[in-house]
Amino acid sequence: MGGTAGMNSELIKMFFTFAKIGAFTLGGGYAMVPIMEKEIVDRKQWLTREEFMDILIVAQSTPGLFAINMASHIGNKARGVLGGIIGSLGVALPSIVVILLIAMFFQAFKDNIYIEKIFMGIRPAVVALIAAPCFSMARTAKITLYNVWIPIVACVLITAFGISPIWIILVAGLAGFVWGKVKRS
Amino acid sequence: MIFLQLFIVFTKIGAFNFGGGYAMLSLIHNEVVEKNQWLTSSEFTDIVAISQSTPGPIGINCATYTGYTAVLNEGYPEWMAILGAVLASLSVLWVPFLLMLTISKILLKYSKTTTVTSVFSVLRPAIVGLIAAAAILLMSADNFGSPSESTFQFVASLLIFLFAFIGTRLYRIHPIIMIILAGLAGLVIY
Numbered sequence: 001m002g003g004t005a006g007m008n009s010e011l012i013k014m015f016f017t018f019a020k021i022g023a024f025t026l027g028g029g030y031a032m033v034p035i036m037e038k039e040i041v042d043r044k045q046w047l048t049r050e051e052f053m054d055i056l057i058v059a060q061s062t063p064g065l066f067a068i069n070m071a072s073h074i075g076n077k078a079r080g081v082l083g084g085i086i087g088s089l090g091v092a093l094p095s096i097v098v099i100l101l102i103a104m105f106f107q108a109f110k111d112n113i114y115i116e117k118i119f120m121g122i123r124p125a126v127v128a129l130i131a132a133p134c135f136s137m138a139r140t141a142k143i144t145l146y147n148v149w150i151p152i153v154a155c156v157l158i159t160a161f162g163i164s165p166i167w168i169i170l171v172a173g174l175a176g177f178v179w180g181k182v183k184r185s
Numbered sequence: 186m187i188f189l190q191l192f193i194v195f196t197k198i199g200a201f202n203f204g205g206g207y208a209m210l211s212l213i214h215n216e217v218v219e220k221n222q223w224l225t226s227s228e229f230t231d232i233v234a235i236s237q238s239t240p241g242p243i244g245i246n247c248a249t250y251t252g253y254t255a256v257l258n259e260g261y262p263e264w265m266a267i268l269g270a271v272l273a274s275l276s277v278l279w280v281p282f283l284l285m286l287t288i289s290k291i292l293l294k295y296s297k298t299t300t301v302t303s304v305f306s307v308l309r310p311a312i313v314g315l316i317a318a319a320a321i322l323l324m325s326a327d328n329f330g331s332p333s334e335s336t337f338q339f340v341a342s343l344l345i346f347l348f349a350f351i352g353t354r355l356y357r358i359h360p361i362i363m364i365i366l367a368g369l370a371g372l373v374i375y
């Protein structure tokens with residue numbers, strides 16, 4: 001007979017668990033999977049390992065932020081819709097606070113000559129960090145000689161013609177749908 | 186109205202983000218740098234660097250930073266800028282949240298069906314193109330220095346780029362380490 005008080009304290013606990021997960025995931029995304037697994041499956045036992053794996057697959061293939069997808073689904077499964085909302089907000093809170101502090105701090109310091117020098121070094125490295133995963137992702141996306149034109153066309157449309165990536169996603173999804181229908185009939 | 190614009194733009198960014206973090210960058214660049222000009226191309230790169238070394242997904246990090254900066258640049262006071270940051274961050278979240286609640290059950294049930302498989306068979310390669318586009322768009326004079334006006338910076342940037350690319354691809358050096366090394370290099374050579 002926990003009643004509302006029991007439910008509330010459960011939700012508060014859930015909020016802090018997800019806030020902790022959010023706070024310790026540097027760089028976002030997949031880095032958070034092992035931390036989540038430890039907290040959710042091993043320590044809190046809100047989900048079994050199989051349920052956790054299923055959610056992982058769905059979170060990868062639905063739009064939105066991977067971390068939020070995970071948190072909303074886990075929260076929802078363990079404590080209903082309210083749990084989903086609390087979980088998502090918990091995961092998002094630490095990053096909002098940290099970036100807000102940096103934004104406020106950065107406005108004051110970005111004209112500092114040393115900060116500018118540091119960022120002149122960092123900027124080309126960041127571009128490399130973005131370029132590098134294209135090659136490993138090409139393997140996961142099963143890119144072969146037959147479909148390599150898809151990423152190339154997408155890339156040219158965005159960079160040379162200024163087409164919004166939204167259209168690329170919509171058209172690619174639709175094309176896949178139609179292609180599947182044609183192949184079967 | 187800046188608050189309404191922030192809400193619409195970041196709702197769009199959240200709703201069309203397939204494939205996580207980096208895939209979202211070309212979309213954020215398109216909306217935030219090109220269309221609305223809330224940030225410059227180099228500010229955008231700075232946020233990507235910052236979000237590699239701070240907690241949380243890149244999408245939320247970009248939203249928080251852009252929300253704050255855009256409202257402040259419109260001439261509003263600081264507390265309004267903080268509201269803008271929170272509003273932009275929550276705007277990224279709400280559509281994926283609702284989608285996740287409703288379609289996850291359906292997708293779990295049908296994820297092995299041929300229709301879902303064939304949709305993703307085209308979507309996944311396209312997303313690789315999206316990420317490549319983000320990298321190419323950022324290879325600008327803003328981030329590398331211009332070859333004619335600042336030749337030294339341009340050549341140094343190319344070397345840092347190659348070093349970082351090879352380091353992450355072949356030696357799997359952690360992105361945070363890479364960013365710290367590049368920052369130190371900048372401090373020493375400039």
